[in-house]
Amino acid sequence: MTAADKILQKALAGSKLDTAGWSGIQAGLRDRAFFSAKVEEARVLAEARRMCADVADGRMDASEFRRDMRRALGQAGIDPGDGSVRDLHARARLDLIMDTNVRQARGWAQWREATTPGALAAFPAREFVRVGRREKERKNWPERWAAAGGRIFGGRMVALKDDPVWTRLSRFGTPYPPFDFNSGMGVHEIGWDEAVELGLLKDDDPPPKMEDRGFNDGLSAKLPKGSEKDMDPFLRETFGAQVSIDGNNVVHWNEHLIRDMLDGTGQSNAPLGKGLYNPDLLKAIGDEDLRRRAGNTGLTISTQWMATHAKKHVAPSGKGGANMPLNPGDFELIPSLWRKPDGVERYSDNEITIWLDTLDGGRLTLGVNLLKGSPTTFRKQKAAGAPSPA
Amino acid sequence: MPDALKIEIKEIPDVGEILDRQRRPMLEAGRLALTDRLVRNFERKDQAGNARGWPHSRFWERVAGSVTSAADGDKIVATVTEPGARLRWKGGEVRPKAGKKALAIPVDPSVAHERPSEYTGRGGALFAVWPKGKNAGFLANRGTDKKHARILWMLVSKTKHDPDPTVIPPEDELRDAIVRAMRRAWRAAQ
Numbered sequence: 001m002t003a004a005d006k007i008l009q010k011a012l013a014g015s016k017l018d019t020a021g022w023s024g025i026q027a028g029l030r031d032r033a034f035f036s037a038k039v040e041e042a043r044v045l046a047e048a049r050r051m052c053a054d055v056a057d058g059r060m061d062a063s064e065f066r067r068d069m070r071r072a073l074g075q076a077g078i079d080p081g082d083g084s085v086r087d088l089h090a091r092a093r094l095d096l097i098m099d100t101n102v103r104q105a106r107g108w109a110q111w112r113e114a115t116t117p118g119a120l121a122a123f124p125a126r127e128f129v130r131v132g133r134r135e136k137e138r139k140n141w142p143e144r145w146a147a148a149g150g151r152i153f154g155g156r157m158v159a160l161k162d163d164p165v166w167t168r169l170s171r172f173g174t175p176y177p178p179f180d181f182n183s184g185m186g187v188h189e190i191g192w193d194e195a196v197e198l199g200l201l202k203d204d205d206p207p208p209k210m211e212d213r214g215f216n217d218g219l220s221a222k223l224p225k226g227s228e229k230d231m232d233p234f235l236r237e238t239f240g241a242q243v244s245i246d247g248n249n250v251v252h253w254n255e256h257l258i259r260d261m262l263d264g265t266g267q268s269n270a271p272l273g274k275g276l277y278n279p280d281l282l283k284a285i286g287d288e289d290l291r292r293r294a295g296n297t298g299l300t301i302s303t304q305w306m307a308t309h310a311k312k313h314v315a316p317s318g319k320g321g322a323n324m325p326l327n328p329g330d331f332e333l334i335p336s337l338w339r340k341p342d343g344v345e346r347y348s349d350n351e352i353t354i355w356l357d358t359l360d361g362g363r364l365t366l367g368v369n370l371l372k373g374s375p376t377t378f379r380k381q382k383a384a385g386a387p388s389p390a
Numbered sequence: 391m392p393d394a395l396k397i398e399i400k401e402i403p404d405v406g407e408i409l410d411r412q413r414r415p416m417l418e419a420g421r422l423a424l425t426d427r428l429v430r431n432f433e434r435k436d437q438a439g440n441a442r443g444w445p446h447s448r449f450w451e452r453v454a455g456s457v458t459s460a461a462d463g464d465k466i467v468a469t470v471t472e473p474g475a476r477l478r479w480k481g482g483e484v485r486p487k488a489g490k491k492a493l494a495i496p497v498d499p500s501v502a503h504e505r506p507s508e509y510t511g512r513g514g515a516l517f518a519v520w521p522k523g524k525n526a527g528f529l530a531n532r533g534t535d536k537k538h539a540r541i542l543w544m545l546v547s548k549t550k551h552d553p554d555p556t557v558i559p560p561e562d563e564l565r566d567a568i569v570r571a572m573r574r575a576w577r578a579a580q
Contacts (some may be wrong), residue, residue, distance in 0.1 A: 003456075003471070058456070058471040068507040080512075089512070106455040113425060113458055117420025121578035122571040123426070131433045132451035176454075184451075186433075189426040192574050207578060 001112075003105035004053040010034035011253030012045045012336055015238050027173025029243075029251050036097050037087070037230055042336030043359050046329065047072040052101040066094045073358050096181060103178045111176035114189065120207040123189040125200050128157040128169070128179075131186035143187060144171060153198045158190055160200055162208035240339035241272040241299065254335040261303050262310060262328050267285050272299045281344050285352065293370040294352055299338055300373055306331065310380045324362050325378040333358070334378075337366055351376065358384045412579045418460035419575035420568040426470050429454045429568050431559050432475075444502045449474065466568060483554030492520075492545040494529060501542045509542070520545060 001009070013033035015021075022030060022037060034049045052070060053188060054060035060068075070080075070089050081087030113119060113124070128145060131138070145157045148168035159165045166175035177186045196203050235243050235251065245251050254273075258265025285291045309326065333356065341354035350371040356364045363383040367376035436450035445554070449472075456472040479485065486493050494506050501509060506529055510516055517539070520527030527545040558564075 002458075046393065056456075058473045061473065061505075063503060063505040063508045067505065067511045070508075070511055103455055109458050110429075113418075114422055116415075116418040116422075118415025118575045119422040121415055122419035122574040123422055131454065132436060132448055133446060187452075188430060189422060191571070194577075301573075312534065 001109075002057065003102070003109040004057040006105040006108050007034070007049060007053040007056055007101055010049065010254035011242070012042045012049065012189045012332070013239060013242055013253065014040040014042045014045060014336055015042060015342060019240060020211060020236075023171065025169070026251070029253075032171070032256065034101070036088075038086075040340060041076050042074050042333055042340070043356070044072060044088075046077065046333070047359050048097055048101075052098055052105075054352060055098055056102045056105050062095065062098060065098050066091060069094050069097075075359050081204045098099060098179060102177065104172065104174065104176075107176035107178060108174070111162065117207070120210070121192070123191055124207050125158055125160045125190040125195045125198075126166075126187040126221050127190050128159075128303065129178075129186060129188055130184055132184035133139070134182065134184040140171055144248050152213055156198075158195075158198055158200065160195070160208050162210055181390075236273060239311060241336045244271055244273060258301065258306070258334060259328070259333055261301070262331060266303075268303045270301045272335050281341065285346050287346065290346060290349070290370065291351070294344070295366075297370045297373050298370060299375065301331070301334065301375060305375060326378070326380050330358075330362075330364055330380055331378075333364060334375075337364055338368075341366075412576055415579055416572040416576045417466070419571040420466050421459040421461055423567040423571035424466050424564055425459045426536065427479065427559055427564055428457050428470070431557075432457070434531055435557070442499075444499045447503050457524050465501055477551055478554050479557035481551045483548055483550050485548045492547055493549055494543040494545055495549070496542065497528075497544050498542045514549065516542070518545065 009032075011033050013035040014037065016038060017025070017035075019037045022035060025033075034045055034052075036045065036048065039045060041188045050067060051060060051065050055062070055065055073079075073088055078088055080089035083090045087093055111296070114123065128141070128150070142152065142157065145165065146152065148165045150157055150159055150163070150165040150169065161175075169179055170176075171180040172178070179185050190198075190200075192203075195201055210290055232245060235245070242254055243251055244254055249332050254270055257266055257270040260266075261270060281296055282291050285294055310328075310331065337354060337356040340356075342356050343354070345353045347353050347367060351367055351369050353365060353367050355366070358364060358380070361383055362380045364378070364380050368374075369376055432450045432454035435453070436448065439480060440446050452473045453470055453472045457468055457470050459466055459468040461467075484493060496502055496504065509531075515532035516529045518527060518529050519531050525547060528541045529543040529545060530539040530541045532539060
């Protein structure tokens, strides 16, 4: 898997959380998500994710990223703000989004290379060093290193690769760079002989074994024992239909469940949890009973339903209809569509139609049977057309 | 010879199998040694900063972050995905992409590392001037009048870049680092 693949693999996670809020999300869950502080719009995140992958692969440069992201933000109706880092149009914010995601993915790719058995046998440790100049360099890294349990050897911050200092040191909870926003700090490999000389291990010690800590497979998204009851409402409130928790208390991004179902590797059902939570949207449904059900119904996607609609590449219809072909990315947007649609319409006594405009000029429309908690139709039309009844 | 004595010892370790088992960790170690050498070299180049005193682009830092290596038969191949590294190493000529008339080179620090399309995309207005008979022009921002316009980009039909052999360490140095790492991995496998 390349750095670009790593980025594309992340689930879109729209929410109201700010940076501090995201810091409180468990690292294992956060690592699997593509997000930006206070960005709820899944389609904006989808564009940012795609472009970050292009940057990681060298197909796009920073100026093109900023230019195209501003275009996408405009299309999504997000206007420029005050020019600060909270303003999505601002250079500082866009560079932060691009930089952080690309560096994390590249850091991960180099970490994978650095923690194979052969790599660990020759280079069992890393040194934490400044690798890039910054106008304002944080000076308290040695203190942070020590607070994370790291030892200092003759002024050098060095540790074996399986030392928990690496994840504790990182603002993001990952054992590889970057360790903080715009930090300019990185790592150098430390060879076996040097590691022995520094006293990190003895010459006849076995190399570190990463499998014991599960780093190679990514971080666990299992909820700590006892926290499930508190975390559950918080996660549901924050992410709604984008997450689900399985019987082993492992949290899943539902986009991953849907992706696995499309690949044929996942389970047979993906429960997306309760739906429309936006009071303004619920008001659009005239009937009170239907309104209540729309807010309380859990939607479950089945493999069978997915397979039926995945095979159905809806071709442009001859009657002047404006259907666009569905692609896997459209299915992955279903949890975001369920969580925060752009609009809702009553279709029948038990059914509603919800829709989400995408940035490629399309409108995803999903019919939902609220009595059964199941989807009915799913299509993509050119956004200029009003959503036709399911 | 009909009367020869033969002694047969069975079930000795398969040498080929032993070498195959050691091959993979040795290559893993060699790959990482190459990546590490290149990363350190690129980071050293980043220390020089911007020659014009403009905002630091962190180009070499990004180059360092984009290095990965893979083993392929009897060779180890490092890949650097950050664009621009190859041009700086090998040198060469850069011409506009298909459909474009000129390359735009920023000459004002306010548009450092920015393309004209980004500038106009965020509401800036530009006008182009290409004097007749000249092989270069410029893009200037449209102020209240053309007298007070400011030149932001030079327009040129091509640029030429000298090679910089210091981008990559000498091959012998890289090979030595790879071999040392492979030897260490082989020792660990005994």
